[in-house]
Amino acid sequence: MNAKLTLALLLFTQLASAQRVTESTLSLTASEDRCAVGKSVSSVDNTERQIFLRFLLARGAGLAGLTVEWLAPGAQVMEFVNYEQLPTAPLMCFVTQMPIAGFEQAAKPGEWTVRISARGTVLHERKFTIKGDPAAARALSVRRITRIPNDNGTTGLQLEGTGLNSESVAHLATYSPSSA
DSSP states (O other): OHHHHHHHHHHHHHHHTSOEEEEEEEESOEETTTTEEOSBOSEEETTSSEEEEEEEEESOTTOEEEEEEEEOTTSOEEEEEEEEEOOSOSEEEEEEEEEOTTSGGGGOOEEEEEEEEETTEEEEEEEEEEESOHHHHSSOEEEEEEEEEOTTSOEEEEEEEESOOTTOOOOOOOOOOOOO
16 A cells, blocks of 8 residues: 555656646747747638747756647648757746748648657647648739829839738849840
8 A cells, every 4th residue: 555655646746747838829920039929829821921839838947859840631740840958947938930821831721730749748739720722822823913003103013813911022024035
């Protein structure tokens, strides 16, 4: 009886001192300097630039081998980051990200998983969905350019197409046959 009680206390002590993720949030915006993210999301469009994961790790002091993996539907690892040696602190905050638009991830809609592991043991998993047309996400295409005259004599251009967002950059040029 005494040996069982000792074993139970030993297991309880190990569990109580084990590393654990106390909070996690997925978002489309983040401040890595402040370890903060914007509004929580569970579903993102494949035209979004990236998705961020913010998480808090308790009792991670001196831990070697913390890994964050971004898994596509079918459990294929698309992105990962390793933290080799963690500082001594009772609670640590991490912000990491996975690019979406313009990358292979955009062509893999469905349920994704972001997994946090330490020394091969899964500490935390969070599910989210990437939605959108995989064919449209493969490439940037411009369907129409509309000239918009401004009051000050300048001209603006409006682009319509797929794969564009508020941060897209388009370079326009006029080509003519060479005379040589």
